[in-house]
Amino acid sequence: MEWFTDDGYYWARLVFQRGLAALYCVAFLAAANQFRVLIGERGITPVPRFTAQVPFKAAPSLFQLRYSDRLFAAVAWTGAALAAAVVLGAADAVPLWAAMVIWLVLWALYMSIVNVGQTWYGFGWESLLLETGFLAVFLGNDETAPPILILFLLRWLLFRVEFGAGLIKMRGDRCWRDLTCLYYHHETQPMPGPLSWFFHHLPKPLHKVETAANHVAQLGLPVLLFLPQPVATAAALAIAVTQLWLVISGNFSWLNWITILLALSAVQLPLPDRDLPDAPLWFTTLVCAATALVLVLSYRPARNLLSRQQKMNASFNSLHLVNTYGAFGSITRVRQEIVIEGTDEPVLTPSTRWQEYEFKGKPGDPHRLPRQYAPYHLRLDWLMWFAAMSPSYAVRWFPSLIAKLLDNDRHLTKLLRHNPFATGPPPTYIRARLYHYTYSDWQELRATGNWWHRELVGEYLPPVRQSDLVSG
Incomplete structure (x- = not known):
């Protein structure tokens, strides 16, 4: 089925999947290390108190069925170990159906954590990891070339992340429009990094260049992702570079890293010296069904992008399948x-x-x-x-x-x-x-x-x- 897969994205899939597994591992480790005091049985906002008030339908999770600190620890450490195994190539060493099960388990385990995490997990990158992780279930492994439909959905996700962030800025704080937001941002961002002090002391004209470049990266480059190659590859690499700039200037959890991985999934490189078999019919059917589901669920996020009352970092379903994103619609001055x-x-x-x-x-x-x-x-x-x-x-x-x-x-x-x-x-x-x-x-x-x-x-x-x- 040559129409269904594209060998040119073999390396893109490899880097994307291994990188995503590494981020899953970090996320599970953070959950394992912090949950007891934050949401544990005797935590600041205990999970049992939350599940007693919120029904399964509103927050589906394994912990809706039963909660204990021991069970949570088992889920978090199992997720971390499974993700580490994928980083080392486990998903490419098993049959295609088993690889899909591995990715599905990672998604289900982390969703179970996020959906009972309350305010501690109320960040856009939680939903972003889950939405990306869901698409990874259908990206295949070494038994087949990457499916074009899922590659398209990854670009659609990257488009919403970047374009949504760009729109919320232009609709929000005036300093984004007069290019002065970075006079303040490096100093007032939630968690500065070791280089943030130096970024803050850059000359103000350079701050304006930074801001203008951000608008180009978030409002211009995402549109190019849907053009033929090599334009899409060039746009994706440019987005990755701008995200690396954000990585070295602050601490935004895995937001920038997962955006970089999404961008790299659009990079087309020559196929290695090997033949990848055609996708089996059952896999093609599942990919088509997943694509149809995502397209249907994309209606509300797409409408949100066009709305003057645009929401940032909102999920429109309890499974976090298709979400809306954005950051820093307003900038703190002090x-x-x-x-x-x-x-x-x-x-x-x-x-x-x-x-x-x-x-x-x-x-x-x-x-x-x-x-x-x-x-x-x-x-x-x-x-x-x-x-x-x-x-x-x-x-x-x-x-x-x-x-x-x-x-x-x-x-x-x-x-x-x-x-x-x-x-x-x-x-x-x-x-x-x-x-x-x-x-x-x-x-x-x-x-x-x-x-x-x-x-x-x-x-x-x-x-x-x-x-x-x-x-x-």
């Missing part, structure tokens, strides 16, 4: 950070010594250069960025976070970079203060070693004891 402090003194006085907790990713100590964590996702650090913008973002989970700090919860403190009470008794009081953070300039960096300059804005949470939270 960076505020919550600094949590504790003391072990039994009575508070004006001279009480408060000690700071340090998070792994989010800014805290002004002397500390931000680290590179992406594609790994530090969920608590990201939610702290939202909480700093407004307490309303954190009203459902922040009190429980404080209660666990007062208990010196070992699962929580593992998610922190520094716990000042690691070797002694737990704190008697916890407080949270809001600071205004700005990058230091070259002169201040040389004189003090500070990457950040911070000024106290005010109190975010007054000093509380465990009894205050219980009584409240």
Whole structure:
């Protein structure tokens, strides 16, 4: 069936599938390492409480049938091991039907996690991984050439990711239209990377060039993906380069990496010296059925792209099969950070010594250069960025976070970079203060070693004891 497959995308499929499996592995590892304190049986927002209120139809998941921390850990570690096996070539070493089962299991396991993850999993790249993972089920393995229909759907997905992000910017914050958003973005983005300080201090004319190039990459290049080769390949490679620019300038979990993989799936290269057999009829039938399903489900996301009330990062079905994407429709001009402090003194006085907790990713100590964590996702650090913008973002989970700090919860403190009470008794009081953070300039960096300059804005949470939270 020459019309159905294209040998020229053999290498594209190979890189795409191995890369996607690596991202699945990272996602499962992040879930395994963080779930107990975030959504575990005794977590900040426990899964059993969620499943008792939300029906299976609204959030299909294995954990709707039964939940335990042991079962969750088994699911997460099984997913990580299976994904690692695919990275090493397991899906190409088994029959075609078995490879499809492997990809389907990865998708089902991760969907089970996302659908009970609540606000901790409310990010666009969760749905993006699931939608991409669903399409990977039908991409085949070494037993057949890549099916053209699925390659087209991968481009359609990439188009929605990029074009949707471009439209939300042009419809949103004025600074995208006057090319000034990057005056602020590198400093105020959710989790800066080690090079973000340097990007922020680029000359303002270069920031305008960055912004204009972003518009070209997100509103122009995606259209070219549907033109004949080699135009589509050139557009895809250009998109990949722009995504690498974002990778080195910030920490956006696996958003940029999965976009790069989607772009590489459109790159056509000469076939290796081998013959790939024709696709069997049963596989062709399944691919056609999956394509029809995706096209039907694409109606609402496509309509959303054309809407003046465009939504960002929304799923229109509980299986996350075809979604809408977008990022940074508005840009924060001022960076505020919550600094949590504790003391072990039994009575508070004006001279009480408060000690700071340090998070792994989010800014805290002004002397500390931000680290590179992406594609790994530090969920608590990201939610702290939202909480700093407004307490309303954190009203459902922040009190429980404080209660666990007062208990010196070992699962929580593992998610922190520094716990000042690691070797002694737990704190008697916890407080949270809001600071205004700005990058230091070259002169201040040389004189003090500070990457950040911070000024106290005010109190975010007054000093509380465990009894205050219980009584409240």
